[in-house]
Amino acid sequence: MASQVVRILDGNTFVVCDERGDVEASPTEPTGLFSFDTRFLSSWVLTINGQKLNSLSVDDLQYFQSRFFLVPGTGTVYIDAKLSVIRERAVGDGFHEELTLLNHLEEPVDLEVRIDAASDFADLFEVKDALTKLGTYNTRVEDGRLHLGYERKSFKRETIISASAPASVDERGLTFKIRIEAHSSWTTDLDVVTSRAGEGGTYTRPKYERGRKKARPNMERGLDKWIEDAPRLESDHASLKATYRRSLIDLAALRFSPPVGGGKSLPAAGLPWFMTMFGRDSIFTSLQTLPFTPELAATTLRALGSWQGSRRDDFRDEDPGRILHEMRYGEMAAFEERPHSPYYGAVDSTPLYVVLLDEYERWTGDRKLVRDLEFEARAALNWIDEYADLMGNGYISYKRRNEQTGLENQSWKDSWNSIAYSDGRLPDFPRATCELQGYAYDAKMRGARLARLVWNDPALADRLEAEAADLKRRFNRDFWLADRGYFALALDADGKSQVDSLASNNGLLLWSGIVDSSKAKSVVGHLMGPRLYSGWGVRTMAEGEGRYNPIGYHLGTVWPFDNSFIAWGLRRYGFKEEAARIASDILDAAVLFNGRLPEAFGGYDRSLTKYPVQYPTACSPQAWSTGAPLLLLRTMLGLEPIGDHLIVDPALPATIGHLELLDIPGRWGRIDAYGRGRVQIEKPGTTPRSSAGRAGRSGGQGR
């Protein structure tokens, strides 16, 4: 059995196949060629004289390109390699495959080479939920091409398959009857084109052709240039350099060019199943990557702004001013069996949109974009007060209006049982989770800055600041659990009862700045204490809570993305050593995952498990995990734009030694930052000392 799964992709077109390069999809095997959330090939199987091949090796040449080395045989120990087969495949508007056979014998061979092809045109949602199709299939051979079609009313999708070598084409595939002379080879190109009627997305050829190995235009920049344009990292800590490089490569693969992006890219949420625009994931990843690849933030802001909600639509959970949650392009979105055209059921993405706009301006000085998006930002700020306060108590809360296919939990911890009392009870809806109030506070403060600086509206700025101050005062009263010294996870549907579990959300509150400074020390004590801190990072929920589970999705696992923002929050309140500790531990974990952090790993105590236990997940890399090491570099170096300058205030773990980040882009042009590791990180499984600073001396210089 060829079980290893190979994925290559270009934007939202991707191939998931086995290590032979074959696709044999079944309800439990989500393999195939996918584009715009539709499967265009569910079967693509190569045989020679009726036999499948064995895989010798697979080269992942680039994220859009793979090469498979194969030999005939049945998979026994001895492989009689008188014939070699090479398949080289590049994805883009379908895929281009170069099939080459090498005859190693001293005599000619006659072979029948066969490609079996079929498509079920399943929607991505159908692949997950095993639904039946309502449309009709049609297959035809025309001009030597095989057309696989699907039609449901005006919805039409087609896969067109052709070969460069002479082939006999039937409705199930292509056959090549060939003779290869002694010590010679035979080759053909196979082109598979994905076609969508009526969306301006119809191509007649795949993006790649023989001999063409470079990314074609709709990928703005090739991988080499992408890496070259990012800041350079120098360190005597070799694995940190490797993690940094892995992050940049994965980020390149995660670039997604939405139809409204004007050819530019934003970070999609995860590869391959979430190669689409997500409000929350695209914004968080843009925040993490601002010091490295600021153009991702610009495209995110423009694209999400274009799609901003404009009306009350219960099916889509849409309101005026609301920023979308998820966009999909498949059949079920088209026929409104799913609300993703787009779906707006997130309550954090709207305030975070304003946060990103301000942070983007602080780094880049790009006031034109802030001016261009003035109405979008105003509408987002307006949404917080006009549409998000479902309980009328001055806090953002959520309750879905689409009760069939909408999302129940609409902030980042979106699993059904993630928001719970200490005794395990689940609160009712609406729910006001605490981090949402932090985002609202931050959005108002940052919106005020932009109103004064760019929109020339000091009255709005004054109003937003007054509202933010009032929100902060109320929040520190209503969410604070005085006897325990941390903030409640949420307020229940009565608008008053405190959902009292201790959770990592307290760290996000520090990031937003809503925490009274008199309470910060107590909050930090909990974050770094034994109930929340595993030794690899801050757990989503504290050990000892009713629903705590070290491998529960949001009930005790450690999320690298969450930790990177907690580290930023710790820096904001001056807890440099604690931020360095989180950076050190998460980056230690990254090394054990070969530089690619998973979405989450188990919350087991580090003293129990030598390695972090990966949470099983279908998506890797995931954008905000990919961005986590980048944000941790920022927090370790203490990078902060102030006016036209970049402040560098490093606090590095001693294990890192020397660290240089060169050519950091921003409103200053390019600047270098240096730091030396001086923060002693204690042995795994112990809590850090609370004694104050031996942070590294700052060093930053302009060019």
Added chain:
Amino acid sequence: MADATTRFFDRIGSGEHEPLLGRATGSLRIDLHDDGKVEPWRVDLRRGAATVSHDPGPADCVIHTDAALFDDLARGRANAMAAALRGQLQLEGDPSLLVRFQRLFPAPTGKRVTSSARTVGKRRG
């Protein structure tokens, strides 16, 4: 039937700045197909202000659709993006202008014309 369409264009073509359009600039032509006849509507956006005409000339974004479907859009009985995904609303040129423009359609009212026979989320077998 065309009343809703005409009222829609009358409403949006005031030449005043419309916040929903942000600072969008560009031109759309919407060709309404009805029984073999084509009626072009042209919308020029200048920094978020729209003017409407029947100029059949080239535009940054050209949309072809049935007059009846457009009437549903103008009444809030159909969704433009879902219709585009279904292939009922065909597009040439810059899709971002359609994304902007569709914000002007009203909120859903009444029964959805595109409701499906399939039970949502039902599993096979």
